[in-house]
Amino acid sequence: MGHPATVGTACQTLAQRMIKVAILSKSYGDTQVLGRVEFAVQAGETVALVGPSGIGKSTILRIVAGIDGAFEGQVERPDAAAIVFQEPTLLPWRSALDNLLLTCPGLKRDAALHALDRVGLAGKDKEFPGQLSLGQQRRLSLARAFAGRPGMLILDEPFVSLDPHMADTMMTLTEDLIAEARPATLLVTHAEAEANRLADRVLRLQGDPATLKAES
Amino acid sequence: MPDNRATPFLSILGLLTLWVVAALLTDDPQTLPTPWQLIPLFQRELASGELVHHLGATLIRVMWAFTLAMGFGVALGIVMGRSERVNRWLDPWLVIFLNLPALVLIVLCYLWIGLTEIAAILAVTFNKIPNVATVVREGARALSPDLDAMAKVYRMSWLARLRHVVLPQLAPFIAAAARGGVAVIWKIVLVVEFLGRSSGIGFQIHLYFQLFDVAMVLVYALSFIFVMLLVEWAILQPWERRVRRWRSA
Numbered sequence: 515m516g517h518p519a520t521v522g523t524a525c526q527t528l529a530q531r532m533i534k535v536a537i538l539s540k541s542y543g544d545t546q547v548l549g550r551v552e553f554a555v556q557a558g559e560t561v562a563l564v565g566p567s568g569i570g571k572s573t574i575l576r577i578v579a580g581i582d583g584a585f586e587g588q589v590e591r592p593d594a595a596a597i598v599f600q601e602p603t604l605l606p607w608r609s610a611l612d613n614l615l616l617t618c619p620g621l622k623r624d625a626a627l628h629a630l631d632r633v634g635l636a637g638k639d640k641e642f643p644g645q646l647s648l649g650q651q652r653r654l655s656l657a658r659a660f661a662g663r664p665g666m667l668i669l670d671e672p673f674v675s676l677d678p679h680m681a682d683t684m685m686t687l688t689e690d691l692i693a694e695a696r697p698a699t700l701l702v703t704h705a706e707a708e709a710n711r712l713a714d715r716v717l718r719l720q721g722d723p724a725t726l727k728a729e730s
Numbered sequence: 731m732p733d734n735r736a737t738p739f740l741s742i743l744g745l746l747t748l749w750v751v752a753a754l755l756t757d758d759p760q761t762l763p764t765p766w767q768l769i770p771l772f773q774r775e776l777a778s779g780e781l782v783h784h785l786g787a788t789l790i791r792v793m794w795a796f797t798l799a800m801g802f803g804v805a806l807g808i809v810m811g812r813s814e815r816v817n818r819w820l821d822p823w824l825v826i827f828l829n830l831p832a833l834v835l836i837v838l839c840y841l842w843i844g845l846t847e848i849a850a851i852l853a854v855t856f857n858k859i860p861n862v863a864t865v866v867r868e869g870a871r872a873l874s875p876d877l878d879a880m881a882k883v884y885r886m887s888w889l890a891r892l893r894h895v896v897l898p899q900l901a902p903f904i905a906a907a908a909r910g911g912v913a914v915i916w917k918i919v920l921v922v923e924f925l926g927r928s929s930g931i932g933f934q935i936h937l938y939f940q941l942f943d944v945a946m947v948l949v950y951a952l953s954f955i956f957v958m959l960l961v962e963w964a965i966l967q968p969w970e971r972r973v974r975r976w977r978s979a
Binding site: 580581593597603607608612616619642644662 | 876877879881882883884885886887890895898901973976977
């Protein structure tokens with residue numbers, strides 16, 4: 515393995531709220547899945563990463579999020595990070611309020627209640643995720659992502675299994691929350707329409723091993 | 731058809747009936763006394779303080795062994811379930827200790843450490859750790875990678891991860907190991923006391939075994955079974971309901 519991934523400091527200047535990705539290569543065993551992939555996401559900017567299934571979008575996401583550290587290259591990212599997965603990925607044994615408080619250390623109860631209110635979950639703070647509808651669970655997942663005022667937000671195909679109406683509602687809510695918090699946002703999706711609607715820039719992965727195509 | 735809640739009581743009533751019939755057929759209190767013949771003996775032991783003294787001694791050993799076995803067993807199970815390398819190294823040990831008869835460990839502990847309280851508790855603990863680790867290892871292998879990734883991205887501290895992400899997922903496995911653990915541990919504690927202690931239910935059973943006093947053996951054994959049923963109903967079952975309440979919410 516080459517250079518270890520590095521992490522930004524706690525003091526969040528504008529430069530430090532950027533995501534800087536410089537992946538040289540990533541392999542699973544003997545199979546190289548990623549070639550050179552370099553890009554940056556400015557604070558307040560939303561960048562979409564698109565490409566066909568299986569090309570390595572999720573691998574890049576895991577590297578950028580800090581979940582996968584076994585790669586050659588370097589990633590700089592803000593300290594305060596948040597992620598919205600395809601599935602809500604909540605703690606089913608903790609209340610909606612605790613799901614926010616436990617993942618955002620230092621978050622005050624009032625701020626957490628406000629975050630729930632902001633996504634339309636006012637009065638649901640004591641409910642367990644299993645008592646909420648799937649749409650409400652996704653809202654809770656969004657509330658958790660934004661409650662800690664993240665410097666970096668990663669969206670992993672968060673609207674993939676929603677019906678068109680629900681997807682539109684959730685995208686509008688996400689747009690509003692991003693506009694308020696202005697994190698450096700990386701959206702991974704295979705839906706062009708989704709990318710064009712939410713992102714300021716679209717990056718396309720292609721080839722084997724995957725590299726970035728010229729930006730559009 | 732009887733109410734389902736009454737079934738356990740009817741079942742126990744059936745066992746008592748069987749006992750009474752067998753005792754009446756035997757017609758020899760030296761071999762098998764009836765339940766009512768035990769009552770005055772029980773009252774006498776209770777009044778003298780002997781029963782409480784020996785029950786207390788056994789209960790303390792059970793609690794120590796249970797706490798140590800669960801603590802080390804859960805930790806070992808988590809590490810082995812999470813790390814394939816550690817599991818490869820320790821799995822053969824686990825298989826050996828799982829197949830080592832309880833009696834061998836008890837005798838070895840007494841021989842190496844002496845006839846002491848520490849030896850008694852360690853012997854029981856070593857007997858139970860492999861079972862707890864085996865059950866918890868299965869739970870650790872089934873931990874959700876998505877929740878793990880979520881906890882990593884949100885930078886949850888290791889303590890918060892353990893308490894709010896890992897242990898709740900392991901709770902059903904820990905509960906199964908705990909319930910099975912209590913049942914097995916107290917039986918091993920009795921053997922340990924039988925072989926090398928001067929207090930406890932096992933010691934008393936040993937004493938009355940030498941006197942061929944079946945009634946007193948039954949008084950002490952049944953008293954402790956009753957205490958362990960109380961532990962099951964008053965502590966383990968309510969705890970299990972509490973950790974599972976989010977499932978039924």
